Amino acid sequence: MKDFSAEVHGCHHYDATGALTTPVYLSATFRHPAFRRSTGYDYGRMANPTRSALEEAIALLEGGGRAWALSSGMAAINLVFALCKAGDHVLLPEDLYGGTVRLANDIYRRYGIDFEYIDMRDTAHIRAKMRRETKIVFVETPSNPMMFVTDIRAAAEVAHAYGALLVADNTFLSPHFQKPLHLGADIVLESGTKYLCGHNDVICGFLAVKDADSDLAREIELLVKSEGPNLSPMDSWLMLRSLKTLGVRVERQAESALTIAQWLRTLPMVTDVYYVGLPDHPQHALHQSQSTGCGGMISFKVKTPAIAQNVLAHLRLIAFAESLGGVESLLTYPIVQTHAEMPKDLIERTGLDDRLLRLSVGLEDVEDLKEDLEQALKKATQEG
Numbered sequence: 001m002k003d004f005s006a007e008v009h010g011c012h013h014y015d016a017t018g019a020l021t022t023p024v025y026l027s028a029t030f031r032h033p034a035f036r037r038s039t040g041y042d043y044g045r046m047a048n049p050t051r052s053a054l055e056e057a058i059a060l061l062e063g064g065g066r067a068w069a070l071s072s073g074m075a076a077i078n079l080v081f082a083l084c085k086a087g088d089h090v091l092l093p094e095d096l097y098g099g100t101v102r103l104a105n106d107i108y109r110r111y112g113i114d115f116e117y118i119d120m121r122d123t124a125h126i127r128a129k130m131r132r133e134t135k136i137v138f139v140e141t142p143s144n145p146m147m148f149v150t151d152i153r154a155a156a157e158v159a160h161a162y163g164a165l166l167v168a169d170n171t172f173l174s175p176h177f178q179k180p181l182h183l184g185a186d187i188v189l190e191s192g193t194k195y196l197c198g199h200n201d202v203i204c205g206f207l208a209v210k211d212a213d214s215d216l217a218r219e220i221e222l223l224v225k226s227e228g229p230n231l232s233p234m235d236s237w238l239m240l241r242s243l244k245t246l247g248v249r250v251e252r253q254a255e256s257a258l259t260i261a262q263w264l265r266t267l268p269m270v271t272d273v274y275y276v277g278l279p280d281h282p283q284h285a286l287h288q289s290q291s292t293g294c295g296g297m298i299s300f301k302v303k304t305p306a307i308a309q310n311v312l313a314h315l316r317l318i319a320f321a322e323s324l325g326g327v328e329s330l331l332t333y334p335i336v337q338t339h340a341e342m343p344k345d346l347i348e349r350t351g352l353d354d355r356l357l358r359l360s361v362g363l364e365d366v367e368d369l370k371e372d373l374e375q376a377l378k379k380a381t382q383e384g
Contacts, residue, residue: 003061003176004247010057010240024237025049045228051236057243058196058206061175063182065212068224069204069236073171073191074099075229076205080136080167080187082223086112088135093120093150095143095350096169098339105343117346121283123154130162139185140169141178142287145299145334145358146350147274149283152290156184165216171195174325176250177293181210187220194325195295197242198249202235249327249363253296256369257361261298263370269307269381271355274299296361297324299334302377305354306384308333314376317368324360329369332358 001009012022025048030041041047051069058067070076077100084090092104094117104115118125120139130137137159141150156166167187168180174195180188190196192204209217224230231239254277261275276287277294287294302308311331312320318329322337332338335354339347347353361369 007246008244022053048233050233054236062208063179064208066217067208069231070229072203073205076189076207081108084113084135089114089131089133090136092117092138095146095148096140097144098342120150121148127158134164136165138167142172142276149287152183173295176247178291200326202238204231253361254293256366257296259366269302272301298359301355307380310380310383311376314379317372327363329362330360
């Protein structure tokens with residue numbers, strides 16, 4: 001089944017009513033027919049029919065055998081780190097979401113896990129840092145917010161040569177554009193709040209693995225059942241709704257993003273534009289080799305920090321807000337929002353600074369978005 005069809009039909013199991021949508025099962029517990037007989041459901045934390053339908057749909061879209069619907073993207077990352085024990089070594093990209101850095105540095109380091117941040121644009125850097133103790137190689141591609149690209153196939157080969165897991169954060173693209181499990185990743189994770197939801201009304205996350213019967217799947221299942229980070233039935237139903245329009249949304253967002261990225265380069269107050277869809281992006285060819293689209297995320301730098309800060313007050317259509325991937329376009333100031341707690345050395349190594357803005361392109365008319373950005377940037381430049 002092709003992606004557009006899978007997104008619409010997913011893994012819906014039609015019942016006797018013939019309802020086209022999966023019901024919301026709000027029951028916290030489930031009645032058993034008799035002693036040692038079960039419907040497959042007993043307690044809502046263990047499994048829920050609405051959530052199960054969503055997990056089957058996500059596994060199908062990711063090309064995996066098992067998926068878990070979780071309460072947030074950070075819940076998904078937490079489960080990945082929970083696979084580690086004291087003494088394990090984890091490689092992380094130096095450019096990545098600030099919340100991942102906070103979880104690694106402030107929480108999991110206290111348990112004796114060694115996190116190391118490296119430039120993953122060159123696989124040789126990954127190979128040079130591998131150790132016997134390396135448990136996980138964690139990639140985020142394209143990266144947040146500098147749009148670095150990691151070769152997933154090559155990174156997986158290096159990780160597997162050392163007996164490590166390759167984990168891919170696929171939030172910036174969604175499975176519609178990129179399927180890391182097909183490229184060799186052992187685990188793919190998504191902040192489902194972003195493109196998979198697409199409506200800015202659900203906080204959720206997902207993990208998926210290739211083999212439902214693997215030791216890895218069983219270990220994750222144990223963690224999920226024990227820690228209880230599951231997505232609620234109502235949010236699961238909302239996500240099933242959202243998946244039906246995933247393809248049409250992200251295709252439109254990517255089309256508009258390319259138009260805006262090309263246009264931003266013509267503005268005198270804009271000094272740099274970072275978008276993997278631009279042919280002269282340093283890793284454009286690599287990105288194309290492992291994905292079918294470029295997504296709707298653009299980062300760009302303006303001439304001064306004052307312009308970056310002033311533009312936020314002059315937006316009319318675009319919202320100054322955190323998050324991404326929704327139908328509404330959002331402009332984010334990473335240095336004080338998503339990456340406010342990033343260590344100074346990582347910020348300096350990646351090029352993230354107080355002139356950088358991150359744009360999540362929504363579904364508005366592209367000419368309206370350009371008009372809003374232009375008037376806001378002009379006013380900010382006059383002030384700053």
